[in-house]
Amino acid sequence: MKPLRVPDYADLARSCLAADVAGYLNGGAGAEWTLRANESAYSAIPLRPRVLTDVERCATATTLLGADLAAPIGVAPMAYHRLFHPDGEIGTVRAAGAAGALFVASMFASTDLAEIAAAATGPLWLQLYWLRDRGAVLELVGRAAEAGYGALALTVDTPRVARRYRDLRSGFTLPAHARAVNVDAALMATSHVAEAGTSAIERHSLERFDPRITWADLAWLRERTALPLVLKGILTAEDAELAVRHGVDGIIVSNHGGRQLDGVPATIDALPEVVDAVGGGLPVLVDGGVRTGSDVLKALAVGADTVLVGRPVLWGLAHAGTEGAQDVLQTLREELEEAMALTGRPTLAHLDRSVLGTPNRTPYHH
Numbered sequence: 001m002k003p004l005r006v007p008d009y010a011d012l013a014r015s016c017l018a019a020d021v022a023g024y025l026n027g028g029a030g031a032e033w034t035l036r037a038n039e040s041a042y043s044a045i046p047l048r049p050r051v052l053t054d055v056e057r058c059a060t061a062t063t064l065l066g067a068d069l070a071a072p073i074g075v076a077p078m079a080y081h082r083l084f085h086p087d088g089e090i091g092t093v094r095a096a097g098a099a100g101a102l103f104v105a106s107m108f109a110s111t112d113l114a115e116i117a118a119a120a121t122g123p124l125w126l127q128l129y130w131l132r133d134r135g136a137v138l139e140l141v142g143r144a145a146e147a148g149y150g151a152l153a154l155t156v157d158t159p160r161v162a163r164r165y166r167d168l169r170s171g172f173t174l175p176a177h178a179r180a181v182n183v184d185a186a187l188m189a190t191s192h193v194a195e196a197g198t199s200a201i202e203r204h205s206l207e208r209f210d211p212r213i214t215w216a217d218l219a220w221l222r223e224r225t226a227l228p229l230v231l232k233g234i235l236t237a238e239d240a241e242l243a244v245r246h247g248v249d250g251i252i253v254s255n256h257g258g259r260q261l262d263g264v265p266a267t268i269d270a271l272p273e274v275v276d277a278v279g280g281g282l283p284v285l286v287d288g289g290v291r292t293g294s295d296v297l298k299a300l301a302v303g304a305d306t307v308l309v310g311r312p313v314l315w316g317l318a319h320a321g322t323e324g325a326q327d328v329l330q331t332l333r334e335e336l337e338e339a340m341a342l343t344g345r346p347t348l349a350h351l352d353r354s355v356l357g358t359p360n361r362t363p364y365h366h
């Protein structure tokens with residue numbers, strides 16, 4: 001069967017990946033309640049279409065931190081794309097460029113940062129985890145600036161990698177062909193060491209991630225780079241206000257795709273309080289559970305400026321390399337354009353909360 005919808009790629013990816021790799025990709029933390037909530041909360045929101053509004057041309061193009069995008073869609077930072085297909089990050093960054101989407105490279109990308117930048121034809125950001133070894137982080141930031149990355153996204157929901165039971169059961173360990181080549185090999189070594197009944201990436205995070213950082217430490221990073229700083233993993237109005245007060249340049253509302261604290265709300269449900277707290281002063285992005293163009297439209301209607309997509313891009317990559325990842329991004333853009341036409345909202349400025357009905361809650365079932 002030729003894949004047409006994004007979920008078609010989920011099935012195809014599952015059938016071509018080893019069980020432990022598919023478990024790492026698709027799994028979440030704890031009971032995976034938040035993982036399920038991310039998708040089901042979108043499905044629960046009905047749309048309120050308006051008619052007779054001239055929708056011959058529906059314009060999806062936008063800008064984000066000064067960069068042009070064909071649509072308010074981007075690729076969420078995800079580690080180790082070479083785990084899923086030999087095209088790796090070169091495949092996904094080319095796909096993003098061809099689709100006019102933002103690409104956020106992970107600090108744990110399995111391809112050299114400068115090579116990713118050389119293959120990019122659109123806006124490019126770098127995601128960071130704050131390691132105990134600050135020098136290593138700083139060195140990476142310097143190389144990102146030199147290679148032309150446009151912003152840094154500091155992930156703040158991961159003082160350590162959460163217990164992900166699929167990975168514990170499989171004893172998930174990174175194979176030699178998927179290495180975080182942008183970080184000193186000595187700092188990454190334990191993520192390649194197998195120990196039955198444990199997750200190597202969880203053990204590695206306990207060893208290398210710095211859980212002591214606080215809001216006060218952001219100044220240390222800001223003083224050392226001119227790149228805009230975006231915080232990824234904000235879920236409350238309180239933290240959104242603190243982020244604004246600390247002068248960050250953007251916020252990504254994220255629960256890490258249900259891979260970190262299990263029990264937090266679906267991101268589409270956390271988005272309103274963050275958008276309201278920020279009040280339009282800086283861009284608010286959101287990720288988690290976006291599988292259709294209507295999901296993108298719903299997030300924009302709540303007030304997100306751009307929507308990031310995670311697993312679907314890797315499903316496309318796993319099934320058909322660059323082409324599969326590109327098709328996923330293109331499909332989401334086309335479905336967004338259609339959703340704008342059929343809800344009678346021909347511009348992004350028309351996408352406000354009047355598009356959204358009252359959610360039909362049998363809340364977060366399964």
Ligand SMILES: Cc1cc2nc3c(=O)[nH]c(=O)nc-3n(C[C@H](O)[C@H](O)[C@H](O)COP(=O)(O)O)c2cc1C
Pocket residue numbers: 024025026038076077078079106107108127155232254255256257258259287288289290308309310311312
């Ligand atoms: C395989 C995989 C690896 C990930 N690696 C990272 C990472 O290196 N840094 C990060 O901030 N988030 C990482 N994430 C989380 C994503 O950036 C994003 O928040 C999440 O995937 C969005 O949910 P979705 O997959 O439902 O679209 C990862 C997610 C997956 C599925």
Ligand SMILES: CCCCC(=O)C(=O)O
Pocket residue numbers: 078079108161201205256259
């Ligand atoms: C640091 C762990 C690897 C990347 C990640 O964030 C994830 O798998 O969710």
